[in-house]
Amino acid sequence: MSDTTPITHARVLKIAIPILLANITVPILGAVDTGVVGQIPEAEPIAAVGVGAIILSAIYWIFGFLRMGTVGLTAQAAGENNAPEVAALLTRALMIGLAGGLALILLQPLVFGGAFQVSPASAEVESLARDYMRIRIWSAPAAIAIYGITGWLIAQERTRGVLLLQLWMNGVNVALDLWFVLGLGWGVNGVAFATFIAEWSGLAMGLWLCRAAFRHPSWRDWPRVFDRVRLKRMAIVNTDILIRSMLLQAIFVSFLLLGGRFGDATLAANQVLLQFLHITGYALDGFAFAAEALVGKAFGAGAVQQLRRGAVMTSLWGGIFALALALVFWIAGPPLIDLMAKDPEVQAEARRYMPWMIAAPVMQLALVMFDGIFIGATRSADMRNMMAVSAAIYLAALWVLVEPMQNHGLWLALHVSFLARGVTLALRYPALERAASGARPVS
Numbered sequence: 554m555s556d557t558t559p560i561t562h563a564r565v566l567k568i569a570i571p572i573l574l575a576n577i578t579v580p581i582l583g584a585v586d587t588g589v590v591g592q593i594p595e596a597e598p599i600a601a602v603g604v605g606a607i608i609l610s611a612i613y614w615i616f617g618f619l620r621m622g623t624v625g626l627t628a629q630a631a632g633e634n635n636a637p638e639v640a641a642l643l644t645r646a647l648m649i650g651l652a653g654g655l656a657l658i659l660l661q662p663l664v665f666g667g668a669f670q671v672s673p674a675s676a677e678v679e680s681l682a683r684d685y686m687r688i689r690i691w692s693a694p695a696a697i698a699i700y701g702i703t704g705w706l707i708a709q710e711r712t713r714g715v716l717l718l719q720l721w722m723n724g725v726n727v728a729l730d731l732w733f734v735l736g737l738g739w740g741v742n743g744v745a746f747a748t749f750i751a752e753w754s755g756l757a758m759g760l761w762l763c764r765a766a767f768r769h770p771s772w773r774d775w776p777r778v779f780d781r782v783r784l785k786r787m788a789i790v791n792t793d794i795l796i797r798s799m800l801l802q803a804i805f806v807s808f809l810l811l812g813g814r815f816g817d818a819t820l821a822a823n824q825v826l827l828q829f830l831h832i833t834g835y836a837l838d839g840f841a842f843a844a845e846a847l848v849g850k851a852f853g854a855g856a857v858q859q860l861r862r863g864a865v866m867t868s869l870w871g872g873i874f875a876l877a878l879a880l881v882f883w884i885a886g887p888p889l890i891d892l893m894a895k896d897p898e899v900q901a902e903a904r905r906y907m908p909w910m911i912a913a914p915v916m917q918l919a920l921v922m923f924d925g926i927f928i929g930a931t932r933s934a935d936m937r938n939m940m941a942v943s944a945a946i947y948l949a950a951l952w953v954l955v956e957p958m959q960n961h962g963l964w965l966a967l968h969v970s971f972l973a974r975g976v977t978l979a980l981r982y983p984a985l986e987r988a989a990s991g992a993r994p995v996s
Contacts (some may be wrong), residue, residue, distance in 0.1 A: 560847055560862045564710075565870055570844055571716035572707075576835035582841035586744055589734040598741050601681030604687035605745075608668045609689055614802075616697045617793040618652050619646060623704030624842075625931035626787060630847020631709055632856075637771035639709075644765055645787060646701025648778075654694025661690050663869035681741050688745035693833055695756035702759035705766075712733070712839075714762045722755035723807045740880055744986030754972050793933030795928045797940040808967055811951070817959045823960070825893045828979050829882060829910040833917055840871035841925030852989045860930075860989050864982075868922045872960050875914040909964040916968050919975025927978060930985050946973040 558564070571916070586606065587701045611700045627773045630638040650678075657664060665686055682908045701710055726747050733743030766772050812823040842957075847863030927936050947970035952967075954962030 560859065560866050562866065562870070565840070565843050565847075566801050568628050568707075568712050568843035569870065570711050571712040572842050573714045573836065575712075575719040575878075578719050578724075581837070582723045582726055585730055586748075589730045590741060590744055591815075592735060594703060597675070597677045597681055599686055601741050604678060605682040605685035605689070605741075608665075609686060611666060612657065612668075613693070613696055614798075616650070616700055617798060618791045619649055619653075619697065620704035620707075621794050621845075621928045622787060622791040622931075622933070623701050623812060624708045624845045625849050625928050625933075625945070626790065627628070627705050627708035628846050628929055629853030629931065631815045632850035632853025635995075636769060636852075637774065637777060638783075640746035640766045640769040640772040641774060641780075641783075641918070642773050642787075643701070643705050643766045644778050646705060646785070647698050649791075649957050650698030650701045653694075654697045657693040657697075659691055661687070667698070669784050675832040685741050688742060689748055692749040692752035695752040697757055699755055699759055702756075702763060706759075706762060707842050708846055708849060709763070710843065714758065718759055718762060721758045722751045723942050725754050726751035729832045746753075756989045790933045792932050793937040797933070797937045800937075800944045804944060804967070804970055808963060810961065811963055813956065815963075818896070818898040819960050820900045820903045821894065822898070822906065823902045823963075825890060825899065826906055828893060830913055830917075831913045832922070833875075833878055836874050837871050837914070837917065837921040840867045841928075842923050843867045843870075844922060844925030845929040848926050849931075851927075852930045852985075853991060855991070857986050857990050858935050860986065864922075867917075867925065871918055875918040878914040882907070882914070886910060887894045900920070906960065906964055909968065912968065913971070916971040916975075919979065920971055923975060923978035927983070929986065930989065932981070932988070935978065936979045939974065942977050943970050943973040944969065949982060952991070 586602055590602050623642065627639055627642045630642060665683060699722075703715055703718070706712070706718075729747035730744060730749055733739045733747050737743060739746065760767075771777055809820075809823070809912075811825075812820045843865060844867040847867065848860050851857075851863055852861035886907045887904055890900055891908070894900050894903060924936065927933070947966055950966035951963070952968040954966050956962070958965065
């Protein structure tokens with residue numbers, strides 16, 4: 554689809570809806586992993602899978618920049634009608650993913666040791682978790698390379714391919730979970746082997762979805778692939794996004810740690826309520842990804858009016874879903890809390906802070922949509938800088954609000970950070986349009 558194709562409601566939804574459906578499968582897989590290992594009549598295997606999965610997810614999360622950076626660069630190349638560069642970008646993304654995964658395999662003793670220093674567990678749980686991670690780490694190259702494939706597909710509005718890839722991996726994972734754990738009795742190792750096979754099969758599926766790129770000789774045009782200027786640009790974009798993401802992670806980690814000051818029940822309630830933020834993120838991601846693709850193509854073509862229309866149309870639909878989510882949380886919030894937590898004290902605490910969750914989708918809308926817009930335009934320095942400003946505002950809000958308002962102050966400070974991210978990026982948006990008007994195709 555070229556950059557001259559009109560941006561309509563149908564086009565936006567065609568990109569966004571498959572991402573929404575793909576995201577729905579993510580918590581289902583986690584539930585199946587927990588459910589099958591939960592059939593073992595011991596607590597340690599469940600804890601080991603949980604700990605191991607969280608550690609590996611946190612490590613892989615570091616490479617999330619590969620998806621975001623690949624989307625913007627590929628969408629802009631597509632907007633320039635630069636097919637050779639589109640193909641070469643896929644090769645670069647795959648090389649970064651495979652190299653990153655290989656580095657994790659080589660460094661696994663240091664990585665695992667450091668992880669358990671930060672998050673200690675009982676000797677038995679740690680031993681089982683290490684066994685789980687030693688198996689899964691061998692699919693790290695595939696897992697990280699899939700980030701690049703996903704970004705490359707989104708950039709070309711091929712989100713049905715992303716949905717197919719997600720369904721394939723999760724379907725293989727679930728089927729093998731049931732076979733290895735319940736059928737063969739492999740326990741924790743069975744869950745790990747199921748994910749290992751699913752991730753490598755996912756890479757094979759992803760390469761098949763990208764097969765058209767491999768028909769273009771530029772995917773192995775090594776002077777182009779290793780072009781110094783293009784590699785430097787990719788490195789700068791990815792580094793900026795990595796710094797931005799680490800600052801964001803620091804905000805949420807500090808939120809969780811500070812929540813522990815108010816007692817176990819409040820800490821548990823905050824954990825429950827954070828699931829509402831995850832649901833919001835999954836729902837709005839589809840429209841942010843649509844913005845990445847549409848804005849990126851328009852930016853690459855220097856089509857400012859098309860860029861603005863893409864930003865407005867995707868944000869309009871994001872706003873509709875944000876309001877719908879706020880309404881759902883208002884009506885269904887208490888029953889959802891009772892479903893996620895059985896302790897009456899935790900339920901009561903979570904209900905006290907539920908109004909913050911009702912406000913969250915609206916408060917998060919601007920920051921999520923501007924993230925997508927700025928990723929598409931590869932304005933990564935603005936994302937990094939505005940994230941730093943927002944983190945400073947968040948720290949100031951913590952200093953002022955937490956002491957007098959306790960946990961309410963903690964939630965208010967988090968919402969202040971949402972608002973700060975949206976406002977600061979909005980202030981930089983005019984510069985993004987000016988940059989687009991001066992954009993020139995790169996051969």
